[in-house]
Every structure is written in C-alpha cells, then in structure tokens.
C-alpha cells in the first residue's frame with residue numbers, strides 16, 4: 001500500500017542531494033553513533049555514562065525536592081535504580097539484558113502500533129566480576145515458584161514476603177528469622193537484581209566434560225595435514241579430566257577404540273545406512289562381558305553399561321593422548337576411489353548419528369560435545385545434500401527459493417531428528433566446516449542451533465579463521481569462551497504479557513502454561529527451554545506479546561503500572577557445579593494517553609526532546625549542554641507542556657514521551673534482524689525489504705515529529721535518530737541480501753547473529769569504520785564511500801571480516817618501503833596503528849574473523865566497498881575528489897532518508 005519497495009529499490013537512482021536540516025541532524029547523530037562505538041573511543045563512552053549518572057543525581061535531587069511524599073520517594077528510588085539513568089548499556093552491565101522497549105506499551109493495541117515488538121536480548125551467563133554466588137537454595141513463592149528478589153515486598157514484623165508476580169504472601173522459613181530492615185539476605189539487596197545460587201551438595205554429581213571428535217577423511221592430503229596438526233594442538237589443550245572419543249568418516253564410518261592398548265583398533269559401519277542404537281551397541285561388543293539387560297533403556301553406567309565398556313571409547317584425555325595422536329598420525333585420506341567427474345563418497349549424517357547414539361548410550365545427561373570437522377558436502381546416506389555427480393551443482397538460494405533442491409528437505413528432516421535426540425540427551429553439536437565449496441551448514445543448522453553448538457566456517461583447515469578459533473575453544477584464561485552445559489532457561493512474568501518464543505540457540509522443553517502466547521516465534525509454546533551448550537556470549541532474543549486489552553484507569557494504575565520478569569538459568573558452570581542464575585527485572589507500563597506522570601523516565605524523555613529541538617535550530621545543538629540542561633530543568637519546573645509547545649510550535653504527542661524515552665534503538669534493530677532472518681527462513685513468499693520498510697515508516701510516523709505532508713518538518717528524538725540508518729544497513733546486510741552468498745554462508749551468518757549480544761550484532765548489521773591519517777589521530781569515519789582518501793588508512797570491522805584498506809598514496813609509500821627508513825618513523829607508526837587495533841578485535845572475537853589487508857583499487861578492496869554507503873556511484877554526479885565510486889544500483893542513504901521522510905509524514 002505504501003509502494004515503498006518501489007521507492008526504495010533500484011528504480012531510484014542517486015540524484016543530487018539537497019541537504020535539508022534533518023539530513024544534517026541525521027548524519028550528525030550517526031557520526032556521534034560511530035564515535036561512541038569505535039573501539040578507540042571507549043573512554044568517551046565511559047565519560048558519557050559518568051555524565052549520565054551525574055545528571056541522574058541532579059534529577060534525583062530535584063525530584064525528591066518536588067515530591068516529598070513518602071510514596072513518591074519510594075517510587076522514584078526504585079525507578080532510578082532500575083533505570084540506571086536510562087543508559088541501556090548500564091542496565092546491560094548489571095543484568096545482561098537489553099530491551100527494545102524499556103517502558104512497555106500499555107495495551108495490545110498500543111503494542112501493535114509500536115511495530116517493534118516488546119522484546120529482550122538476554123545473555124544468561126554473561127560474566128559479572130562482582131556477582132554474588134549464594135551458597136544456599138533459593139526461596140520460592142509457593143504459588144508461582146518465582147524466586148525471592150529485591151522487588152518482593154517484605155513485612156519484617158510478620159516475617160512475610162509478597163511475591164511481585166502473583167501477590168502471594170509467603171512466610172519466611174525459620175532460618176530467615178533474623179531478617180530485619182538492616183539485616184537483609186543478599187537476594188533482597190536492591191542492587192542484586194542478578195544473583196547466583198550454588199548449592200554445596202551439587203558438586204558430587206558433576207561429570208567431566210566429554211569431547212567426541214568426528215573427523216572427515218575425504219579431504220586432500222594438504223588439508224588432512226592441516227587438520228591433523230590443529231587437532232593434535234587441541235588435544236594438548238584439553239582439560240586432563242575430560243573424556244575423549246574419536247570417529248572418522250568418509251565412505252565408511254570408523255569408531256575408534258582408543259582404550260585398546262597401543263594398537264589402533266576401530267569398528268567399521270557402512271555410511272549409506274543409518275544405524276540403530278541396538279545395532280550399534282551390538283556391533284561395538286558392548287555386551288560381551290555383561291549381558292544386555294532384557295528391558296529398560298540403556299543409559300550410561302547407571303543403566304546397563306559397565307564403566308570398562310564405556311572406557312573403551314571414551315578415555316580421559318591424560319590417558320589417551322598417545323593413542324589419539326597415533327591414530328591421527330596414521331590417519332589416511334579416505335581410500336575409496338573417486339572418479340574425476342564425481343564427488344567423494346562422504347557420509348556426514350551417518351557419522352554424526354553414530355556419534356550421537358554412542359554418547360547417548362555412554363554418557364546421557366552429561367554436557368558432552370560432538371565436534372564435527374567437515375571438509376566437503378555429504379553425498380552418501382540419509383543426509384546427503386547433493387549427488388555424487390559433479391555435473392549437478394550444490395543447491396543455491398535460487399534453488400531453495402524455487403523448491404528445486406531435491407536433497408534439502410530430506411537432509412533437514414534428518415538433522416531435525418538428530419537435534420531432538422541430542423537435546424534429549426543434553427549433548428551439543430559443534431561444527432567446523434572448512435572447504436572452498438559448501439558442505440551443508442544450511443542443513444546442519446537446526447542441529448547446531450538447537451543444541452547451542454559452536455559453528456566456524458572457513459575456506460581451509462589451514463586458515464587462521466579455523467585454526468585460531470579451534471584454539472580459542474580450548475583456551476583457558478581471561479579470553480576463554482566460558483563454555484557451559486546442561487542449561488535450562490525459564491521465565492516468569494507479571495500477568496498481561498505472554499511469551500511468543502525465543503530466537504536463539506535453544507530448544508523448547510514444551511512446558512505449556514498461561515504464559516505462552518498462541519502466536520509462536522522461534523522456539524515457542526513453552527516457558528522453559530533447554531540450552532545443551534551455552535557460553536558467556538550466548539544471547540537469547542525473547543519476543544513478548546502484550547495481552548492487556550483496555551487502558552487501565554487511574555486507580556488500577558497506581559498499583560500495577562510496574563511490571564516484572566524473572567529469568568532463571570540453571571546450568572553447569574565450568575567448575576563442574578550446577579548453578580542457578582536469577583535475574584529479576586522491573587519495567588513500567590506506559591502511563592496511557594494524556595496522563596502525565598512525574599517519573600525520572602519522563603523527565604529524561606523531556607530532556608531528549610528539548611535536545612531535539614535544539615538540534616533543529618543548530619547543527620551543534622547536542623554540544624550546547626548547559627543550555628539543554630537549563631531548558632530541561634526549566635521545562636520540568638514550569639510545566640513542560642506549554643513550554644515545549646511554544647518553543648517550536650510543533651504538536652507533541654504526550655503519550656509517546658514515555659515510550660520514546662524507553663526505546664533502545666540498538667536492541668530494537670537487533671531484534672528486527674533476528675526476526676527478519678527468521679521470517680525469511682520459515683515464511684514462503686516473505687518479502688524482507690517490504691517488511692522492513694513498512695516497519696520503519698510506521699515507526700517514523702508514529703514517533704517522529706512533523707507537520708502533516710511537510711517532509712522538511714520531520715524530526716526524530718535522539719532515541720530514534722539512528723534507527724533509520726540501522727534499518728538501511730540491515731536491508732543491505734548479508735542477513736537480508738542473501739543472494740550474494742551461498743545458503744551455507746547465510747546459515748552461518750544467521751547462526752552467529754542469533755547467539756551474539758546487542759553490541760556485536762550491531763557490528764554485523766552496521767560495520768564500524770575508523771580512519772587513520774597524518775592529520776589526526778584515529779577517528780571514526782562515516783560508513784560512506786566518501787571516507788576513502790589516498791592519504792588515509794581505513795579499518796573496517798564488519799564482524800566476520802576485518803579490513804585494513806590503504807589509500808593509494810599510502811600504498812605507494814608502503815611499496816617504496818618508506819616505513820623502513822629511520823626518518824619516516826611517523827609513517828611506520830601510521831601503518832602499525834590499524835594493525836594493532838585489528839589485532840585487538842581479532843583477539844576478543846569468536847569465531848576469529850578473517851583479516852583482509854588491501855590497497856585502494858586492488859581486487860580485495862571489494863570487501864570494504866561492499867559495506868559502504870554508495871553516496872557516489874558510477875551514475876551519480878556527486879564524485880568525491882580523490883575518492884572512489886561504487887559500481888552499484890543500490891540506493892544511497894540520503895535518497896533512502898528522503899523517501900522515508902516523505903512517506904512518514906503522509
């Protein structure tokens with residue numbers, strides 16, 4: 001109906017750009033954005049949050065002065081605490097959570113109008129250096145089972161606490177008898193909204209970590225030697241107490257008996273046929289010494305197997321290092337002959353299925369990991385992704401779109417069944433896919449994602465993306481991945497809100513209840529999820545639904561405008577002990593149209609708005625802080641309504657102010673990225689560009705300020721001002737423009753997006769660009785082709801790839817070797833700076849990104865150009881002197897904004 005696709009795609013070529021005031025404020029805010037998000041300016045961000053808290057103190061002081069009543073003071077202190085001065089990063093630093101809306105739309109209708117769903121990105125086991133770990137069991141509400149938390153109301157005299165979720169009155173048990181106002185247990189401290197419990201008894205049940213290596217042998221000798229050396233390094237790094245097993249596969253599957261003295265011994269299975277559990281145990285001679293139990297499930301030492309039998313295939317790393325290394329040394333390329341017009345016979349699916357069944361029999365319920373090293377496509381057995389005939393290409397996005405990929409659905413179905421088996425057993429599947437061609441990541445995705453496995457995609461087993469990533473998996477110390485296992489994630493919330501589902505690495509436990517929405521997104525219809533594998537970066541995206549129908553009246557509001565949720569994560573900490581992490585959050589419902597509440601949140605929205613108006617008047621409005629403050633405070637004291645309306649004569653929508661103040665545009669775009677990827681995968685005929693454009697136009701007409709039909713009057717609060725740019729870049733990203741990549745690559749990018757936190761996901765959506773030159777220190781540059789200059793070095797971080805790009809002059813000097821000459825020390829330093837910064841990025845990231853070092857006009861420069869805003873293209877007049885042009889028909893950001901403003905004000 002908007003015809004927006006029309007407007008936003010190819011039909012619109014770049015025209016001469018007229019810089020409107022709104023464009024200036026847009027690009028200004030986007031500069032600010034890059035500025036705070038570039039790594040080298042981290043200190044700036046810290047300064048800024050310090051400023052925020054100073055500001056908070058002032059507001060708090062003013063508020064207390066204005067509202068002396070006890071009730072208000074209580075309300076205020078609580079809100080301020082929760083809000084961390086509306087700085088979303090601070091909230092994340094406390095609880096590991098970012099929400100798109102930090103003030104919730106009050107009704108179902110209002111939530112629908114907000115377009116971006118009420119949602120949260122939560123990092124369940126984000127490390128907090130000061131998190132309290134309580135050595136006792138948590139207290140639970142006897143009705144809803146939620147856990148005692150700082151938001152519970154405590155009656156010290158009667159020794160009773162009231163559950164904020166269901167309002168049940170609960171008696172404290174006798175060992176809480178000494179509780180008083182100033183003798184609180186840690187779980188009631190207001191700052192401990194995130195806390196962990198570790199019961200001392202749990203340690204005995206801990207099982208050592210288990211690693212089952214599943215290794216492809218249908219690879220050329222060179223790759224084989226890369227893989228062998230990477231694996232033997234990995235084995236060196238394994239924790240001594242961990243149990244290790246090895247399966248190799250090609251046309252056949254070999255299960256290696258590592259515990260068989262010094263002579264390598266293996267059991268061989270045909271790759272073309274799936275093997276049942278009984279067949280597997282029978283063939284592996286599991287019942288030679290101890291007869292097979294006549295009934296019941298065979299599951300580990302407790303049920304049916306002797307530990308000696310298990311130890312034939314799973315050995316402590318310290319005992320089997322020699323055996324494992326000698327098997328690896330002897331390991332040959334698959335001997336099955338391959339015709340020149342044929343692909344190798346590779347039975348990936350059968351090998352993984354055997355690995356899963358073996359682990360299911362030996363160590364069910366432990367946090368075992370299958371680590372698959374795959375060097376090519378599966379062509380044999382139930383999960384083949386392509387025929388052996390080389391003349392038949394591997395499926396592309398076009399084939400999947402046209403439903404002409406004959407192997408795809410069968411293979412996905414196979415891996416879906418495998419994922420259910422693994423989730424049931426509590427085991428993880430990690431995938432290391434290293435080949436120039438596709439190997440079937442798209443088909444395997446379901447099994448990796450539902451079990452919370454790691455995935456690494458590289459061109460070769462010799463590439464640093466693979467080698468360094470594998471090393472990181474086993475690395476211990478500060479930069480370890482914090483691999484944990486056996487996770488269960490549960491959620492409680494106040495009534496009037498339901499959970500549609502989670503997009504992220506987890507599997508539904510099908511715990512249905514009143515909390516579950518009928519609309520399902522991702523893993524839904526449940527309030528509990530299994531996370532077989534999780535690590536300190538794993539981040540879930542929860543999508544909620546507001547079910548409250550009517551606008552609450554004033555009396556109802558005073559008691560229930562505060563909203564709570566509680567996230568519970570049980571997991572096996574890498575110390576081996578079971579822990580329970582509890583995060584309890586409070587957010588506020590929006591007050592409702594017309595009603596104005598004096599809350600800190602509101603005052604902030606006011607300051608934001610004042611800020612916007614200053615921006616309109618002057619490009620540097622944001623810098624005029626003192627003016628901004630005085631205006632903000634004046635507005636607060638005098639009654640903002642008349643004040644603001646007279647300042648610029650723009651009609652304000654008061655019901656929007658709270659929502660605007662609570663909008664986290666970074667979290668919002670990350671949620672939209674996960675949603676659009678999810679919809680592209682499951683909805684046939686889904687048009688992602690149209691969906692994103694419609695959403696953005698709705699958001700802008702709902703939350704922008706403008707006079708009807710006047711595009712030049714359009715403005716957005718700073719809370720929203722970068723959102724259009726994010727959506728612009730999301731539309732151009734690998735998540736939406738899938739046809740530039742293979743299905744394997746798309747699956748890979750999406751799996752990483754679906755497990756990362758907001759900050760990292762933003763880099764994937766909108767890469768960061770830093771410029772280095774003699775004229776100034778490293779500074780953030782606009783993600784635009786105009787950033788290219790002959791005398792500059794650019795550092796682009798697009799998450800999966802880090803690019804160092806030398807301008808033409810810099811490249812010339814470097815080729816002439818100036819940096820080796822003592823009089824050109826400064827040049828040597830200039831060359832080194834981006835390398836150091838790139839190294840710092842690479843060191844922290846998993847999977848390790850690919851590093852591209854290139855020169856202007858070189859072929860590798862495409863890695864940079866593809867990510868830049870095409871403000872100058874081959875058919876535009878706006879050439880930048882000394883710069884580059886981009887060969888594209890893509891619309892530039894300026895044109896995009898221009899249309900957006902026009903459509904939003906209609």
Ligand SMILES: [Zn+2]
Pocket residue numbers: 141142143144145146163164165166167168
């Ligand atoms: Zn309760």
